């Protein structure tokens with residue numbers, strides 16, 4: 001379980017997060033939404049120690065991690081993988097070698113064993129037929145799935161997805177959605193998904209939190225969002241999201 005408690009974070013004079021509290025129970029597909037610049041990426045970066053809060057606490061599986069040392073953070077990053085918005089695959093390696101790389105590094109596997117496991121992971125994301133292709137030969141959606149396979153290698157309990165379907169065509173986007181749902185349903189992975197994609201949000205989210213002006217505006221399921229009488233929420237889910245300064 002992930003718990004954010006009263007998180008505050010400023011950059012210079014700008015307070016991005018003022019007082020954010022939310023819980024993500026294990027096994028959920030949890031969406032974090034809100035206008036561009038509201039602090040969604042900033043919030044999830046706190047979970048893997050890329051940022052630390054000015055105030056507040058972050059708990060992961062009953063441990064307060066926000067003041068962990070770099071060394072302690074290492075274990076957190078094994079448990080909590082992040083799939084970044086832009087592909088971070090190495091162009092000089094085939095897909096299977098990209099997926100095998102962290103297995104060799106962190107699990108001390110031989111090249112052959114790492115490759116065998118990597119093939120299994122590519123199978124999970126339905127990319128096995130492309131194992132020997134180079135990332136540059138694939139579309140964005142396929143690269144995203146390979147990046148997810150690589151993240152799965154260290155058997156994370158949590159995966160953080162920063163805009164997994166942004167810039168994908170609709171067919172690829174829905175495949176990534178299905179995959180995120182499968183990871184939760186079949187492997188028990190907990191996913192935190194930052195997204196603007198209303199189709200994804202309403203198709204696969206167990207729960208959704210909307211950030212607005214430094215705090216959680218609404219936290220609930222699809223129905224709570226659709227029936228909310230809050231104009232700010234309605235504006236967002238009807239696809240008329242405004243920038244953070246316009247309201």
Ligand SMILES: Nc1ncnc2c1ncn2[C@@H]1O[C@H](COP(=O)(O)OP(=O)(O)OP(=O)(O)O)[C@@H](O)[C@H]1O
Pocket residue numbers: 011016034035036037038039040041042043
């Ligand atoms: N390392 C940083 N240093 C200074 N300012 C930062 C840093 N990271 C983020 N910010 C600022 O914090 C604000 C929130 O950024 P963040 O990337 O979390 O937005 P977001 O909600 O993810 O938006 P988007 O939907 O466009 O990705 C922005 O104004 C951004 O410029």
Ligand SMILES: [Mg+2]
Pocket residue numbers: 040041042162194
């Ligand atoms: Mg972002």
